Structures are given as C-alpha cells and as structure tokens.
Amino acid sequence: MAAASQALQQAAARGRDLEVVAFERGSATSYSACGIPYWVGGVVGSREELIARSPEEHRRRGVDLRMGTEVVGVDLAARTVTWRRAGGAGDGGGPPEGSEGFDQLVLATGAVPRRPDAPGFDAGPEAGVHGVQTLDDGSSLIADLERGQRDGTVRRVVVVGGGYIGLEVAEACVVRGLHVTVVQRGATPLGTVDDDMGAFIADAVRDEGVHLVTGEEVCGLELAPAAEGGRVRAVHTASGLELPCDLVVLGLGVAPSVALAREAGVPLGESGAIAVDVAQRTGAEGVWAAGDCTEVRHRVSGRGVHVPLGTHANKQGRVAGINLGGGYATFPGVVGTAITKVCRVEIGRTGLSTDEAADAGFQVVTAAVDSTTTAGYMPGAEPVRVKLVADQRSGRLLGGQVVGRSGAGKRVDALAICVWNEMSVEEVLALDLAYAPPFAPVWDPVLIAARKAAQAVERACSPGA
C-alpha cells in the first residue's frame, strides 16, 4: 500500500479535478510491511503503530476508497475494472461485485510470498503456514502464535528461507520464547551478500539460539490429517532431514502480483514484474504501475530487476502520482541497497555482490578490511568489516557490504551513493567523510577499504600482473 498511498496523495494534491477511486483487498491502508517482524516480536506494540494513513484519512482527502474489495479483472479496451467484495470485510453494505470505469489506471498490486514448489506448501494460515507481507498476514500470524503459545500447541517454528524477512521473523519468534529453525538453500543467510560476509550473520543467528540449517532444499510440508486439525507437523528437505514444527513462516521473499496485469495485457519485464518507464508508465496506454508489483532498473547491471522494498514503493508511488496529477517526476532506478539487523549484528549491502558483478560481465577485484566504528582508542569502538567489489579494468566501485555492531550498518549509505555516482575506488578513498574520534578512525573504514581496493586495481593493472 505504500506505492498506492503516495500515488493517491500526490495525484490528489496536484490534480485537483481528478476523481480518484481506490480498491484495497485487505483491511488496512498505508502501512509499514517492513515493520511486521517487529510487531510479531513485540518491539512494536500494536498493529495501529504501523499504519501511516488510515482509510478515513484517505477519504478525508477526497479519495473514494473501497476497502475489502478486490479488483478481479481489467478491460483495457472498455476502460473498466471489475471488482468483488471480500466476505465480511465490514465496510458498509452494498453490492458484492461490480465494475468501475477509468481514464487512467494505477496498478499497485504488490507482491505475494514465494512458496516452495513442493507438496503441502499451498497450505494457509489455518494450517499454521504464514506469510508476513501484509498487516492481515501479521494479524493472523500473531493470533496463531498467541493462541498456540497459550494452549501449548505451538512451540516449534520453522522459517523457510534465510532472507531479510525470514531472519527478522526468526528473531521475533526467539524473542517470544519459541524454538526456531531457519532452513535455507544457500551456504549462508542473505543470498545478496558474499558468503564471507554472510558467515558473520550465520554466527549471529546461531548465537541468538536459532537452529540454522543451510544448504538444504525443502521438498515437502507434512500436515496432520484433516480430522486432527490439518495443521503443519514437519518440513522435509531433499537430503532427508525432517524438521518437526507447529508453525511455518514463509521467508523466501516475494513474487510480484502480476496476474491482473498479465491477464489484461499489460507487458511484464525480464524479471517477471510489470515493466515501467522512469515515469512509472507501463507499456499499456494510460496504465501506470508502482511498488512491489513493478520492475526497477538496476543502475549498475543495467538489468530490469524485482526489488520489493517499501522505500522504492514510496518513491515510485510519488512519481506516478505527480505525473498523473500533471507534474513531472522520475524514478531513476536502484543500486540494490538493503540493510538488516540480527540481534546485535548489523549488515548493509549495495550494488552488486561478487557473484552478481561477475554475472554482469565485470572483471572483479574485491577488498575487505576490518576496522572499528570509532577511533580504536575510544571506549565505545565496535568492530566493522567493509568489503568492496570493484571493476578491475576501470576501478569503478560496483558494490559494497558492511557488517558489524551498532553503528556499522548505515555506513552502507556512503557506498550506495558512491556506486550511484559511478565513482572509482581511487576517488572514493579521497572522499571527505566526517571524522572525529567518537564517529570513526582517522581513516574511515570505508576509506581504508577503498584504499585497499585501489591497490588491488593498481596491482592487477600493472605490467607484471
């Protein structure tokens, strides 16, 4: 809903004569989906705290908002959408289905959790199998946990997938006193960071008491017979492991919700998400798209990628809304920045990882350094490791990863902006970054890493190499 919310705000503010009708399948608008794991873990006290703008607020700004109402078809030739009301969504009376005409259409259909293509994984919350994408997902997960912890039927949780959301939910479940297993295919969690950096995360996850099972493909979900409630009993892996559990969380990330777009004939991109231009226009006349259902351009690889993230959704929604309202704005793409925190360990990444850079055709050099978040002699100094990925031929910084304790993670922003501006590691090492003993060593960790990467580039380019 982030994209839709921004689009509504901007379009309503700029296009004063626009008549805006919005459909939301669920029961909430404009919320922080990224905050759901913290709500599950009790760090955030209530569902309401995650809501930035309620249905009433949208309506007060002139949006004709239909809650609990799903758009089930788009007819581009007839310029109509057909909709259906979910049972019992309690949004006043009215007919159960209908259609609505439009001049301009914004698709902000979001994403749905990826499910392993294996028996049993199509089970839903009633079987104890939960996604964590929407507030309604969060509500049903929390209700299931509370009930199950109260009556003792939920003690063991398996999280399938060790990505950002998977790890965050795993930590939340540990905080709730549950026995948690994370099972994943890769050698280390967070597939978008290099294995040597991911190893720090693996250690942090295990230190927290999570049972981390790596290098395992899940191949089936075992459910109790319907007569015994039909709930999940175990997750099975291809190598023959059986992971007994009372509840499963899908942490494999999300796939763009493109069924509506595809059926209507709105073109999809190479990633499978809806293709859009920099103004958030799709390939269909008068149809815009924004948020987790769309493809974004990766500014380093040049490829169309699917990066579902609230911060992009907000920006894209703003851009679509401004353009719809008669202004002009663009969304110039992403560099793949992401960040998370596992217990006390922070990790940030941006640009291309070593493997991604090689895939994209670069000749890769890397440099990793261990430093501290403050001058080494200050009492609060925390370890931080910075790894840079550069192109050997041009010295261009292609990506960077930062892992460490408090104060480490957000340093990835510096690298993200360097990558965005296509700086070489030689340029990066000369940057004027903020220095004082409580904030960095006299050579900032980012600069030390850049110096080492520049040396690696120089060595690789020197005649004898």
Next chain:
Amino acid sequence: MAAASQALQQAAARGRDLEVVAFERGSATSYSACGIPYWVGGVVGSREELIARSPEEHRRRGVDLRMGTEVVGVDLAARTVTWRRAGGAGDGGGPPEGSEGFDQLVLATGAVPRRPDAPGFDAGPEAGVHGVQTLDDGSSLIADLERGQRDGTVRRVVVVGGGYIGLEVAEACVVRGLHVTVVQRGATPLGTVDDDMGAFIADAVRDEGVHLVTGEEVCGLELAPAAEGGRVRAVHTASGLELPCDLVVLGLGVAPSVALAREAGVPLGESGAIAVDVAQRTGAEGVWAAGDCTEVRHRVSGRGVHVPLGTHANKQGRVAGINLGGGYATFPGVVGTAITKVCRVEIGRTGLSTDEAADAGFQVVTAAVDSTTTAGYMPGAEPVRVKLVADQRSGRLLGGQVVGRSGAGKRVDALAICVWNEMSVEEVLALDLAYAPPFAPVWDPVLIAARKAAQAVERACSPGA
C-alpha cells in the same frame, strides 16, 4: 604528525633508495591530536593510546628521526635546513644545533592555536593558559588540571572560542568536575553551522552545565602579579564582562605554522596556509607540504581554504609520500565535512553553510526537516534534524547539516558524497539509501530534506515566483 607520518611510510615503502631524515620538535610522533579532549576528559586512559606509531617504529622502518629537534631555517638555494635541539628533550647526546642537506623537502609543520589579539593572551601553560594542539599541550594541560584540582587552586575554567575543540575540551572539563565557561563571538557555537542548527548545540552545551557566553569578544586576560605566581585570574570581554577563572583553554582553532615556509620563500595561498597543487607540491622546486600547514581546495566554493583536520593530513601525507617515492597520487580537495558530539547531541556539517553559499555567489534556498533515526514506531527512535543548502538556479546541493541524538551525526557522510558529486537535490531525493525499520524511516531523513529542498527549488523557479 599525521601528515609527516603518512609521508614517511609511503615514501619509505615506495622509494627504497630514499634516505629519509625527519625532525620533530616535540616528544611524540604520529598521534591523534583530535583525541586529546577525550584524554583530558578521562575517556581515553593514557597518552600512549593516542599514539599510532612511536619514534622507534619509524626508526625501525629506516627513518632517521631526530626527536626534540626543531628546524629553524630552510635555505632553498643551498638545499639545507638548519636545526636546533630543544633543551632536555632527552634524545641521546649530540650537538645542540646543526644543518642537514636535502634533495626533496616535505613541510609538515602543522598549526598553532590562534590567540586573541588582546593583552595577556600571549601567556603560556605556566600561567595556566593552554592550547590543545599537540600531545605535549595535552600533557601540560592535564598536569596543570591534576595539580590544580588536587590542591584546590583550579576550579574555574574559561574556554575561549566555541569551535569543535573548544566544546570538546569544555565537556572534558565538566566531566572532571570543573566549573566551565565558554566565551565566543558568534550567536551560537560552531561557526561553520547555521545559527538555527547551532542553537541545538547551544542547548546541549548549557544542559551539560557549561556557562555559555555568546556574542562576546574577549579583550584581555588578567594575570596575577609575578610575585603571586603570575597565573590567570580572569578573562575580560569588550562589553565589560569579567569571567573569573583559574585556567584558560584556547579554543579558537588554529593557524597554519608557516613562518619557516614564508621565510624560505615558499609561496602561501589565499588562506595564508602553504599553497600546494593536487600532488602536494608547493610552488618551490623540490618542496612538498602536507597537513595542517597547507591550504586545501574547497570543491564547492573553489577557494583555497585552511581546514586543519587529521583526516586530511593523513591523506595529504600519503599523497606526498607516494609522489616522493616515485608513484602518483592526488589529493582532490575537500567539501568541508566536520562532525562532533556534545554530550548526547551529535552534529555533522558538510559543504557550504547558508552564509558561506551566499558569500560564494550562489542564490541560496534551504530546507530543514525534523525526523527520526529509525522508523518512528521503533522504540529506539531518536530525533534528527537535517538542513540542506541548495543553489536555487541549478538545484545543486551545496551543503548540509545534521543534528540529533545517537545515530544522527554520521549521516552527514551521505550528504558529503552528494555534495562531492555535485548532485542536485532532485537527484538526491531518489537515492537508494538503506532502509529497514531499525535504521531509518521509510523516507530517510536525508531524502525527506532533499524532497523539501527540491520543492523549494521548484517553487523558486516556477513562473509566478
């Protein structure tokens, strides 16, 4: 010594046949001068912790290092320096003065505390008037404080000047249980930030128990008669204030030590510091300079400025050393990034302030926003205020300032890199900065500020404006 140390390391590593002779007037090499306030405040336990490389370590790497030995003259035609040993520096025996020939000369003479041009301010440590530039300054300040606090003769400290070092020493003295007054000319501390941002610092300084006297010019230092010990008794201001004290710290910043260069005929720049090119060459054949004695190019104003800071000194020393050793490296200038912490308040600045931008001929728009360091619903959310300075005609980001609690200050790095790359505020608002609830709101404070600045630029540029 940061610049000299780096130059020695690099030159020794690259130019294997170089014979390197180094002169140090004081008793320590390669230390963190920026750490001195934390040593004074007891955060750092000892002088030794601030030393990165001892004289012995330099000698082990082949440097012929003469400690306690001051160069008192340079003869560029004869290619010699004349030197004099300080009394009792205890560096073995040998003659009290002499001369040494050179092919290449590196000037890394550093800076000396600025003193008000008023009676009494030429007094030294023996009168209780202290600078905080060198480790030896720190030793003598701490010795004076310890003695004076033990025998009860030092209870009130006046810090003249509310710059970075002045505030850091003021805090250190409060921590030591002293009554501290900071007196300064400007309306708020830290002259390099806008007054509205400086006001937060003023509040923090006062909350800490410091007596902050603003808008006052000091006009004299009152000393006890020599017969009564000759120590400082009070600082007087032009408006007639008398600030009684037992010890004075000079916190007015530093002036480059250029006497040796000037007398030798090495050209100075517009700032009064030694002029150097990007390779750290001075205008005199075979003479290099690096560190606090040199001028640097400000990449936004284009002017030659004096920015004495350990991080620049390190980089410049590295560049001079590489070039001396037969390699090639450059120091591409600064954007004026600085950071400090006063009690729990962090402040960072980069680029040009509002006044500096106007002085440099830009048509200035500014935007300031209040946000939080994490998603607002997270329990650790701390306030952060971001102010941006942009050029109205081009939308170019000229500078930025960040003030807030823990986790706020270092965010200025993002702005520093944007300024460095001459990004427009419109570009900045689209940046892919790291987002997750524990690290930022979904719109990072930097992005919100850029969005507001872009709106200000748009408004100023629209036909009706």
